[in-house]
Amino acid sequence: MKNIITLLIIAFAFSSTAQESIPEYTTIDKLYKVSPGMTEDEITSILGIPPYDVYHDVANNCKVLVWHYRHKHHAIPSQQQNTKASLGGGKTTYINAEKVYMTFSENDKKLINYFTDQGKKRSISLINAGRELQEVCNNQGNINIKGNTNDKTIIRSLNHHRYGAFFKLGLDQNPDGGSDILIGGQYRYIFKPYTNQKSLSAEAKLLFNLIGKETDPREYLNDNGDSVSVDLWADHLIISIPMYVSYNYKSWSIGAGFHLNIGNEGVSEDVDVSQQGEKAGYDYGFAVPVLKLAYNLYDKVNIEYNYDLSGNSQGSLGVGYYWNF
Structure with missing residues (x-):
C-alpha cells in the first residue's frame, strides 16, 4: 500500500510540472516601433526575441523573417464589465x-x-x-468637413454608392382628376464624395404607380350588332424612371434630368377595342424634362420636389430613405 501511495505522489509531481512547447512572442506595441529601412539587428532588438522562421527568395534577392506576436488584453471580474473600472487595471x-x-x-x-x-x-x-485615402490626401484643398466630425461622417464621405426606397406623390392631376402615387427603389452615385461640402451625383429611380390601372366601362356593338359591355383601361402612367444629374452643396441638391415613363393607351381587357387617351403624352412611352430640388437629411433621408418643364402633369413631391451611407 505504501508503494502505491509513493507511485501516485511521483506521478502527480511529474504531471504538475509538465510543460508545453510554444514559440516566443512579441507584442503589437513593439511592432508599432518597426519601420522600413531598419536593419535585422535593430528590429530583433526592438521585438525582444529572435525570428521564428526564415525564407529566402533567391529570384528577388531578399529574405523573409517571421515572428510570432500576441495582442495585449486585460482580464477583469465579470461584474466590472461595461464600467469605468474595465478601462484599465486587471490582470x-x-x-x-x-x-x-x-x-x-x-x-x-x-x-x-x-x-x-x-x-x-x-x-x-x-x-x-488605401487608394481612397491617398485620393483624399492628394486633394486636401477640396476637403472641408465641418461640424461634429465623427468616424461615421468620414466613412460616409468615402462611400460613392447609395441604395434605398422612394415614395412619390404626383402634384398634378392625372386623367381621372386624381394624383399618381408611386413607390419603388432609388440609386445614387456621388462623384468624389469625400469633398463633403460640394459634389456631383448621378441618380436614378424605378417607380411603379399604385393607381396606374383604372378601368372605364363602355358599351359597344360587336360584329353581330349586339351590344356588349367592356372595361377599357383608363389612360394612365404605369412605370416612371426618373434620372438626374445633380449638384450637391452640403445637404442641398439641385438637378436636371428627365422622367422616362411608360403608360397604357386604353386597351380593353375583353375585346379588341382601343381608344386613344385624352391626355396627350400618357400613351405608351414618353419622356419629360424636369428640374429637381432636394434636401438630404443626415445623408439618409432625401426629400425631393420635381418641376415638370413640359406640362405633362409630372410635377411631384417625394421622400426616400437610403439603407447604406
Missing part, C-alpha cells in the same frame, strides 16, 4: 497568436516591407481603402 493577458512577415533586402540587410496574417486576409479591402 494583463496576451491572446490571439498571429504571425508577422518582414521582407529584408539581401544587399543592405534592411527592411523593405512587412505584413501580418490579418493583412493577408484583408489585403484587397485594405488596398482599396
Whole structure:
C-alpha cells in the first residue's frame, strides 16, 4: 500500500510540472516601433526575441523573417464589465497568436516591407481603402468637413454608392382628376464624395404607380350588332424612371434630368377595342424634362420636389430613405 501511495505522489509531481512547447512572442506595441529601412539587428532588438522562421527568395534577392506576436488584453471580474473600472487595471493577458512577415533586402540587410496574417486576409479591402485615402490626401484643398466630425461622417464621405426606397406623390392631376402615387427603389452615385461640402451625383429611380390601372366601362356593338359591355383601361402612367444629374452643396441638391415613363393607351381587357387617351403624352412611352430640388437629411433621408418643364402633369413631391451611407 505504501508503494502505491509513493507511485501516485511521483506521478502527480511529474504531471504538475509538465510543460508545453510554444514559440516566443512579441507584442503589437513593439511592432508599432518597426519601420522600413531598419536593419535585422535593430528590429530583433526592438521585438525582444529572435525570428521564428526564415525564407529566402533567391529570384528577388531578399529574405523573409517571421515572428510570432500576441495582442495585449486585460482580464477583469465579470461584474466590472461595461464600467469605468474595465478601462484599465486587471490582470494583463496576451491572446490571439498571429504571425508577422518582414521582407529584408539581401544587399543592405534592411527592411523593405512587412505584413501580418490579418493583412493577408484583408489585403484587397485594405488596398482599396488605401487608394481612397491617398485620393483624399492628394486633394486636401477640396476637403472641408465641418461640424461634429465623427468616424461615421468620414466613412460616409468615402462611400460613392447609395441604395434605398422612394415614395412619390404626383402634384398634378392625372386623367381621372386624381394624383399618381408611386413607390419603388432609388440609386445614387456621388462623384468624389469625400469633398463633403460640394459634389456631383448621378441618380436614378424605378417607380411603379399604385393607381396606374383604372378601368372605364363602355358599351359597344360587336360584329353581330349586339351590344356588349367592356372595361377599357383608363389612360394612365404605369412605370416612371426618373434620372438626374445633380449638384450637391452640403445637404442641398439641385438637378436636371428627365422622367422616362411608360403608360397604357386604353386597351380593353375583353375585346379588341382601343381608344386613344385624352391626355396627350400618357400613351405608351414618353419622356419629360424636369428640374429637381432636394434636401438630404443626415445623408439618409432625401426629400425631393420635381418641376415638370413640359406640362405633362409630372410635377411631384417625394421622400426616400437610403439603407447604406
